[in-house]
Amino acid sequence: MSPVRVRFAPSPTGFFHIGSARTALFNWLYARHTGGTFILRIEDTDKERNSDEFLRVIYDSLAWLGMNWDEGPRVGANGGGDFGPYRQSERAHIYREYLEKLRAAGRTYEKDGATWFKLLGERHTVFDEHRKKEVEKVKTAPMVIDDAIRGRVERVEDEDFVIFRSDGNPVFHFVNVVDDIAMKITHVIRGEDHLSNTSKHVALFEAFGVKPPVFAHIPLILKQNGPGKMSKRDQGALIEEYQRRGYLPEAVVNFITLLGWNPGGDREKMPIEEIVRLFDLPAVNQSNARFDDKKMAHMNMLYLLALPPAEFTAKARAYFEARKVATGGADDAYFEAVMALAQPKIKGIEELPAYTAYFWGEDYPTDEKAKAKALAKGEPKARLAELIEALRSPAADFASDTALEALIKSLAEARGLGFGDYQGVARIAVTGLSAGPSLTSILRLLGRERVLARLERFVATL
RNA sequence: GUCCCUAUCGUCUAGUCUGGUCUAGGACACUACCCUUUCACGGUAAGAACCGGGGUUCGAAUCCCCGUGGGGACGCCA
Numbered sequence: 345m346s347p348v349r350v351r352f353a354p355s356p357t358g359f360f361h362i363g364s365a366r367t368a369l370f371n372w373l374y375a376r377h378t379g380g381t382f383i384l385r386i387e388d389t390d391k392e393r394n395s396d397e398f399l400r401v402i403y404d405s406l407a408w409l410g411m412n413w414d415e416g417p418r419v420g421a422n423g424g425g426d427f428g429p430y431r432q433s434e435r436a437h438i439y440r441e442y443l444e445k446l447r448a449a450g451r452t453y454e455k456d457g458a459t460w461f462k463l464l465g466e467r468h469t470v471f472d473e474h475r476k477k478e479v480e481k482v483k484t485a486p487m488v489i490d491d492a493i494r495g496r497v498e499r500v501e502d503e504d505f506v507i508f509r510s511d512g513n514p515v516f517h518f519v520n521v522v523d524d525i526a527m528k529i530t531h532v533i534r535g536e537d538h539l540s541n542t543s544k545h546v547a548l549f550e551a552f553g554v555k556p557p558v559f560a561h562i563p564l565i566l567k568q569n570g571p572g573k574m575s576k577r578d579q580g581a582l583i584e585e586y587q588r589r590g591y592l593p594e595a596v597v598n599f600i601t602l603l604g605w606n607p608g609g610d611r612e613k614m615p616i617e618e619i620v621r622l623f624d625l626p627a628v629n630q631s632n633a634r635f636d637d638k639k640m641a642h643m644n645m646l647y648l649l650a651l652p653p654a655e656f657t658a659k660a661r662a663y664f665e666a667r668k669v670a671t672g673g674a675d676d677a678y679f680e681a682v683m684a685l686a687q688p689k690i691k692g693i694e695e696l697p698a699y700t701a702y703f704w705g706e707d708y709p710t711d712e713k714a715k716a717k718a719l720a721k722g723e724p725k726a727r728l729a730e731l732i733e734a735l736r737s738p739a740a741d742f743a744s745d746t747a748l749e750a751l752i753k754s755l756a757e758a759r760g761l762g763f764g765d766y767q768g769v770a771r772i773a774v775t776g777l778s779a780g781p782s783l784t785s786i787l788r789l790l791g792r793e794r795v796l797a798r799l800e801r802f803v804a805t806l
Numbered sequence: 807g808u809c810c811c812u813a814u815c816g817u818c819u820a821g822u823c824u825g826g827u828c829u830a831g832g833a834c835a836c837u838a839c840c841c842u843u844u845c846a847c848g849g850u851a852a853g854a855a856c857c858g859g860g861g862u863u864c865g866a867a868u869c870c871c872c873g874u875g876g877g878g879a880c881g882c883c884a
Contacts, residue, residue, distance in 0.1 A: 353884090355883085355884050357884070387884065389883095389884080390883060390884065393883075393884085457882085458882050459882095460882095472807080472808080472880090473807035473808075474807055474808070474880065475880080489810095494811070494812095497811080498810090499809070499810060500809075502809095503880090505881095506881085506882045507882095510882060513882090515881090515882065515883085516883070516884045517884095520884085535878090536810095536812090536877080536878065536879095537877090537878055537879070538878095538879090538884095539810060539811060539878070539879075540809070540810055540811090540878070540879035540880070541879070541880095541884095542810095543809095543810090561811080563811090563812080563877085564877070564878075566876085566877075568817090571876085571877090572878095573878080599818095602818070602819080602833095603818070604818095606818085606819065606820075608820065608821090609820065609831095609832085610819095610820070610831075610832045610833075611832095612818095612819095612832085612834095629812095630812060630813095631811085631812050631876085631877085632811095632812075632876075632877055632878090633817090633818065634817060634818075635817095635818095636817050636818065636835085638817085638834060638835060639817075639818065639833075639835080642833085642834060642835090643834090645846095645847090649847075688846075688847065689845070689846050689847075690846080691846085718844095749843085752843090762843090763843055764843060764844085766843090767844065768844065771843085771844060772844095777844090777845090778844065779844055779845035779846080780844070780845065780846095781846095782843065782844085783844075784843080
């Protein structure tokens with residue numbers, strides 16, 4: 345069998361969304377699994393709707409997700425190849441050439457200034473309910489689609505269709521097939537929304553005398569709420585959104601791979617090498633999958649938890665810089681120490697600024713509801729006074745969590761109380777929050793001076 | 807309206823090809839409890855599904871047919 349050649353063929357007419365990303369991913373996975381070639385082809389024949397910004401988003405998103413292309417537009421380390429150019433806007437001469445082949449074979453005609461592809465068979469006219477007009481139908485044999493996911497699908501293509509617009513530009517169906525022939529594509533992996541177009545494509549392949557590639561129509565991703573497939577406007581649809589929010593690309597890749605494919609059994613979190621090894625077309629599901637942002641967030645948390653602390657810190661640093669989150673001139677060691685406390689606790693990088701706000705300066709928000717709750721029980725004023733006194737003593741060792749813990753515990757024991765009687769009120773006083781890392785770790789990082797100042801300032805407001 | 811695809815917990819799915827091992831497994835979410843220094847994490851438990859009807863068969867989640875539901879396509883968009 346000839347080596348696998350697959351392509352991802354986006355059109356830069358909108359932001360890169362999750363469905364496109366998964367189509368790209370399945371192509372990339374199949375190429376890597378089979379040792380084949382992954383080709384990026386830009387379908388920019390619709391000049392009105394294309395933009396360079398969208399093109400850049402495609403390149404960025406693919407790179408971010410780790411999908412390198414072997415052939416295609418040259419960007420960074422990716423691209424090049426012998427079947428270029430890889431942007432359809434630069435392939436006009438090739439389309440002309442292929443059009444001549446069809447013309448010579450008598451398979452085209454002109455109508456209303458456009459060039460049409462002529463189906464073979466008897467013709468008759470019927471009234472079309474959907475389009476509310478008379479249309480010419482052609483009696484043809486069903487087109488056979490050999491689909492690696494759905495098996496054999498038959499569909500009758502019974503109307504001629506435009507292949508060159510009256511403005512002289514070729515349309516999608518034509519360029520798609522011509523390029524797949526010219527680029528020697530062996531497997532066409534794309535969304536199921538193209539399944540009904542495929543009969544047109546098979547008709548074109550046959551007209552060119554070329555055996556069609558193997559098709560693989562993957563199920564669609566449905567929107568989380570409401571009917572229909574996911575579109576660019578839906579919450580969670582845009583890849584660059586995940587990038588911006590500090591999601592880990594490995595987690596995004598792992599999650600969207602599982603939307604429509606799985607290796608069988610219970611495995612979910614898998615390194616990409618493992619996914620490449622196990623991925624295959626027949627295992628792809630045939631039914632659509634609904635997007636679930638909670639499960640996506642959970643997968644991200646799993647990856648976050650497994651990240652080496654130094655990498656977590658680097659990601660956090662990059663996120664803080666991109667978002668211009670001030671850290672009060674914190675040095676690397678302090679930043680790293682704070683992140684070490686936060687990493688096992690949070691679900692996403694985006695939670696970090698709010699979760700760690702009180703570490704960077706004295707200007708942090710207080711959760712008033714939590715404050716009221718913490719003050720409602722016991723004798724908070726007395727507990728704070730005792731704590732201040734104890735922490736002021738030179739005997740309080742702010743370098744050690746266990747020493748601080750022992751100190752508070754002995755304070756509690758002497759009064760027949762528990763650690764919790766100090767923990768809650770001290771936490772709200774020092775962090776403004778009711779939840780966070782271990783209190784003693786917070787005290788240690790903040791240091792005696794800042795802790796005492798905050799406690800005293802807090803007591804003064806009571 | 808026509809054509810095509812599809813159907814297991816609320817959601818993602820395992821199991822379907824090769825019928826019996828399925829009183830249908832896992833994960834997310836939800837609930838309770840445990841762990842605990844709050845919050846997470848983790849652990850335990852609970853609830854939760856084979857769309858309906860026919861057929862084939864000793865036996866159907868699994869094979870076939872018909873409904874129904876869901877999705878897609880029907881552009882001089884891609």
